[in-house]
Amino acid sequence: MEEHVPVLLREALENLAIKPDGIYVDLTVGRAGHSSAILKQLTTGKLFGFDQDHTALEASKKRLAAISSNFELIDANFAKVRSELEARGIHSVNGILMDLGVSSPQFDEADRGFSYRFEAPLDMRMDADNPLTAAMVVNTYELRELTRVIRDYGDEKHAYEIAKAIVKTRSLTPILTTTQLVDVIKKALPLKELSKKGHPAKQTFQALRIEVNHELEVLTVALNEASGMLAKGGRLVVITFHSGEDRIVKNFFKSVSVVEGSRHGVVSLIPESKDFTVLNNHKVIVPSEQEMLENHRAQSAKMRVLEKK
Numbered sequence: 093m094e095e096h097v098p099v100l101l102r103e104a105l106e107n108l109a110i111k112p113d114g115i116y117v118d119l120t121v122g123r124a125g126h127s128s129a130i131l132k133q134l135t136t137g138k139l140f141g142f143d144q145d146h147t148a149l150e151a152s153k154k155r156l157a158a159i160s161s162n163f164e165l166i167d168a169n170f171a172k173v174r175s176e177l178e179a180r181g182i183h184s185v186n187g188i189l190m191d192l193g194v195s196s197p198q199f200d201e202a203d204r205g206f207s208y209r210f211e212a213p214l215d216m217r218m219d220a221d222n223p224l225t226a227a228m229v230v231n232t233y234e235l236r237e238l239t240r241v242i243r244d245y246g247d248e249k250h251a252y253e254i255a256k257a258i259v260k261t262r263s264l265t266p267i268l269t270t271t272q273l274v275d276v277i278k279k280a281l282p283l284k285e286l287s288k289k290g291h292p293a294k295q296t297f298q299a300l301r302i303e304v305n306h307e308l309e310v311l312t313v314a315l316n317e318a319s320g321m322l323a324k325g326g327r328l329v330v331i332t333f334h335s336g337e338d339r340i341v342k343n344f345f346k347s348v349s350v351v352e353g354s355r356h357g358v359v360s361l362i363p364e365s366k367d368f369t370v371l372n373n374h375k376v377i378v379p380s381e382q383e384m385l386e387n388h389r390a391q392s393a394k395m396r397v398l399e400k401k
Contacts, residue, residue: 098125099390100331103377104189105129107329107397113137114186117177119170119318124152126189131159137186139163140177142170144219169219171313174321184323190314190330192337193389194301206301208293211271216297216304226300230267235259245308246299247335254280254296273297298334308336315344319368322400327371333392338376345370345398371397 098104104126110116112135118127121141131139139162143149149165156163166176170190177185194206205215205226214227229241235255243251257280258267267273277293278286286292302308318328332338349368377395384391 097387097389098129099191099193099387099393100377100379100383100395101126101129103395104191104329104331105133107371107377107395108187108189108327110134111137111186115140115182115184117173117185117188117318117321118142119173119188119190119314120192121152121165122148122191124155126191127152127163128155128159130189131156131163134160134162137162140180140182140185141165142168142173142176144169146220169310169314171310171317173314174317177321183321184326185321186323186326188318188321188326188328190318190328192307192311192331193333193393205270206297208270208274208291208297211269214268214270214273214300216301218305222305224304226304227266227268229300229303230258230273231262241303242296242299244299245302245334245336246295246297248295248299250281250285256280270297302334302336308340311337311340312344315341319344319348319398319400322398324400326400328398329395330397331393331395333389333394338394338396341396342376345396349373349398367401369399369401371399 108116108130110130110133112133114134114137116130116134116137116139118130118139118141121127121143124141127139127141141152141156141163143152143165144167146167149167153165164180168176205212214225214230216226217224229238233241238255238258239252242248242254248254254277257276261267261276267276273296274293277296281292322328330341332341345368349366349370372395377397379390379393
């Protein structure tokens with residue numbers, strides 16, 4: 093299994109501006125790539141890590157315990173950050189990290205169905221208790237809705253052709269495995285697309301994962317909850333890998349840090365708050381060319397940072 097390499101690690105640590113006695117939260121702990129580095133910088137401080145992947149939590153617990161006991165892992169969706177922390181007597185924190193990428197082990201564990209590289213059931217659930225699977229989306233969504241998911245969540249310009257091919261295929265036989273779906277996608281795409289660099293099913297698989305896990309809806313709630321937990325000078329660092337995610341983060345950050353008008357169409361749960369500053373307002377943080385060469389999963393990463401005044 094390929095080890096998960098945390099993206100933008102140095103930049104994340106720099107922008108969290110970690111205090112050894114501070115309280116920090118990793119809302120997407122995964123295999124503790126970022127969390128391990130944060131925990132190493134704490135002395136009397138404490139790290140809280142969130143994840144709803146039980147396998148990831150077990151792996152992280154072992155890794156973090158080898159560093160320090162100043163951490164607690166919480167089995168919950170990151171949208172519940174406020175209620176979970178307040179239940180533990182924590183009402184403000186010094187820094188919060190959200191890395192919205194899927195960890196490498198999730199891609200590499202064939203039975204999870206996240207990867208187009210392995211034969212597996214079409215699952216893609218981060219949380220095993222989630223009733224919605226990728227197979228359900230593929231086999232039950234109407235053509236229009238399937239097109240919307242693949243187009244909007246996958247940035248796939250051939251979304252209609254792929255959705256149409258899925259609907260046609262499933263009318264003859266259910267599409268239940270990753271390899272079945274990959275085959276349908278390949279047949280739906282023009283030859284010039286198949287000859288391009290990168291896997292032709294990547295964007296559709298991404299779209300299905302986002303739909304199954306309600307990632308964009310949950311993200312908006314989580315941003316509200318997380319920003320509301322920041323102490324004065326505290327920072328929220330968000331790493332995105334998809335244009336839809338980045339748009340939500342960018343617009344939310346603007347909505348709580350600027351005065352004008354409709355607040356960019358984002359409904360904020362922080363009434364008329366202007367208590368935040370976007371630290372990289374004019375230039376989004378992206379990986380170095382060296383990091384992108386060494387870690388192909390870093391190529392689409394973008395980091396944005398919000399600070400409580």
